[in-house]
Amino acid sequence: MIENKLRFDALVIGAGAGGVSAAARLTQAGYRTLLVESLERVGGRASTREVDGFLLNSGALAIERDGAVAELYKDLELKLDMWIPEPQTSLLWGRRVFDVDPGKGLTGTARTLVPYLLKFIGSVAPAFRPKKGQSTTEWVNRFTRSKRIHNLVDNVCGAFFAGSGEDVLAEVFLFCLTQGTSFKSIGYTVGGTIEVWKGLSNWIESQGGEVWLNSPVKRLIFGLDGLVTGAEIEHEGQAISVSVDVVVSNVGPLNTVRIAGAENFPVGYAESVEKATDGAAIITIHFASPKPLVQWPGLALIGKSRRLTYAGNFSAPEQKRILRPGEWYLYCGASTPRPARGDFDLEKEKQLLIADLKDYFPGFDESMIVAIDVTAHEWPAQRAITGYDLPIETPVANLWNVGDGVKEFGDAGTAACTRTANRAVKQVIENFPIKVRQGPVSVPSHS
Ligand SMILES: Cc1cc2nc3c(=O)[nH]c(=O)nc-3n(C[C@H](O)[C@H](O)[C@H](O)COP(=O)(O)OP(=O)(O)OC[C@H]3O[C@@H](n4cnc5c(N)ncnc54)[C@H](O)[C@@H]3O)c2cc1C
Incomplete structure (x- = not known):
């Protein structure tokens, strides 16, 4: 009525x-x-x-500090309370941790230079550019069949686009690397x-x-x-x-x-x-531990894994994410299931993600799983x-x-x-x- x-x-x-x-x-x-x-x-x-x-x-x-959200806040003369860790982003490859903030260290410098290099190669060698409709996996296959490289590419596609290299158009992958802001300057809102x-x-x-x-x-x-x-x-x-x-x-x-x-x-x-409308999925496991499990802060991209594409560390008191009394450390790990679009075996995907979390978070077995979020289907990771x-x-x-x-x-x-x-x-x-x-x-x- x-x-x-x-x-x-x-x-x-x-x-x-x-x-x-x-x-x-x-x-x-x-x-x-x-x-x-x-x-x-x-x-x-x-x-x-x-x-x-x-x-x-x-x-x-993570919120882009130089993106449209920040611009909106500036235009409305509002202030966003952000926590900006050092480094903002790490890359985990097995036991090794790299700082991949643009310009920092070898990997960070590579992250700054790669877009220019790709743009340059694309302009002088048109054959390098992907064909229309070609997937990122197909395009990378033209240069290498290395499982490690494909694993890294899949994880980057998962972290940025909630898909695997098979799902993401090579043009999009390249565009994001060469033109987009690509989450180069990020922060975490205090309180979530x-x-x-x-x-x-x-x-x-x-x-x-x-x-x-x-x-x-x-x-x-x-x-x-x-x-x-x-x-x-x-x-x-x-x-x-x-x-x-x-x-x-x-x-x-x-x-x-x-x-x-x-x-x-x-x-x-x-x-x-x-x-x-062809939604993609992400599975996120939120977990907490009474002792610290890792040292890197904020966000970490994963180079080598079964499924884990990125992980987060929300333990710093400045983030104000832990209201529970006592000493606690809060983390999350996320994966892009296979297939990223359509139906997938949720139990199998969870087990693969947990196996990765055990590798990347020594002590994960003693931690407490707080929640498992599945963004898929009617509530997708990406519509x-x-x-x-x-x-x-x-x-x-x-x-x-x-x-x-x-x-x-x-x-x-x-x-x-x-x-x-x-x-x-x-x-x-x-x-x-x-x-x-x-x-x-x-x-x-x-x-
Ligand atoms: C696991 C995961 C991690 C991500 N990580 C990042 C990240 O680190 N940084 C980043 O920038 N982006 C990230 N993203 C992407 C980002 O979260 C989404 O792209 C963005 O939040 C989508 O916003 P939206 O404008 O599409 O609105 P939505 O989030 O889709 O919101 C739509 C709203 O409409 C409401 N609604 C639906 N039907 C009705 C109705 N009939 N009447 C009234 N209301 C209705 C819903 O309840 C909902 O609140 C991530 C996404 C996922 C899933």
């Missing part, structure tokens, strides 16, 4: 990285914005929850990644916008002209109807079609979105592996998608999702400037 009529300039569905960023940018541009989230917290797959006194990230752990989105959603509310948690959007309402005119939202136990001028959806292109109704798009659109994303525009002129699933070619992570929001909001401003408001703006009343 529809019990209330509320009006907003813009509705943003989903408070993930893309949604919160879009709502912040819309608010900044003067749009009275409603941000709705079905869960009890903001952040989506870049959020944080407490389990047994440990703050665990749902997905994203959720704090990034909390800071922004608090700011939205401080500017007159609204953020409704535990409020799933049930369906979009369309006018006779084919534009979205509103939405039905479940909010505080009631069905609420809001009317809006524009909608930005952060629930992924497939779910956008589901809540909008396939009949509101041109024939064949729903099928094409379904076909393009589409980068290179296969859809555009942000939909066939409905006042409806956009943001976030993972509509990223730009070769882009990845939360900053990529924020960039989709920047582009969508730019189009909103160009195509649907704020209407001059007639009379007072309605305020929520659930009576």
Whole structure:
């Protein structure tokens, strides 16, 4: 039953990285914005929850310090409390630990030089460049069959794109190495990644916008002209109807079609979105130990493993991730299962990941597994592996998608999702400037 009529300039569905960023940018541009989230917290797959006194990230752990998220914070004159370890990233290869921060040591210097070298070789020797549609594995096979190199390449693909070398286009792999920021300058939000989105959603509310948690959007309402005119939202136990001028959806292109109704798009659109949605998976094991297991801080990429692609160390007191009394050290290890897309044998994949954790964390057997998170299927690691994303525009002129699933070619992570929001909001401003408001703006009343 529809019990209330509320009006907003813009509705943003989903408070993930893309949604919160879009709502912040819309608010900044003067749009009275409603941000709705079905869960009890903001952040989506870049959020944080407490389990047994440990703050665990749902997905994203590192935030790019020179990316779009940092830019948004700067534009809004907000401060993000980050912990920046030394080194920011390590590379683990068996028992050996390398500092791979750009420019530092031999491996770090290689990381700085490799992009230039690859660009140079690509420009003077076109045959070096990958063929259209060629996978990273196929491309690397042209130069080497070394299992070690392929293992490293698979792990880099897993850590950056949630896929193996078979899944990631060689063009994307090269593009990321040579053009993208590639997580070169990263930090960890104090208190967990959720704090990034909390800071922004608090700011939205401080500017007159609204953020409704535990409020799933049930369906979009369309006018006779084919534009979205509103939405039905479940909010505080009631069905609420809001009317809006524009909608930005952060629930992924497939779910956008589901809540909008396939009949509101041109024939064949729903099928094409379904076909393009090919989610990839990541398995993360969060574990804690009463004694330190490793010395490297923050994030470590893994060179050689069965499945482990990266690991995290969240033990430093400055990170404020451990609320449990006593001395505890908090870690995580993540893998890309095989196949990364579609169904996989979860038990077998968990065992392979645990075997790697035993190798890389001496003492793992005495530690406590706090949680095992499987981001797959309806809650995937990536809705589409980068290179296969859809555009942000939909066939409905006042409806956009943001976030993972509509990223730009070769882009990845939360900053990529924020960039989709920047582009969508730019189009909103160009195509649907704020209407001059007639009379007072309605305020929520659930009576
Ligand atoms: C294990 C893992 C590790 C990662 N590591 C990193 C990293 O270190 N650094 C990095 O930058 N990125 C990382 N990423 C990628 C990053 O987390 C994601 O790309 C990003 O968080 C996706 O954001 P999004 O904008 O697509 O929104 P999502 O996270 O998909 O959020 C969408 C939101 O919409 C809500 N929603 C769904 N349906 C409805 C509805 N009907 N009504 C209202 N709300 C709804 C959902 O509850 C959700 O909160 C990682 C991802 C994973 C899975």
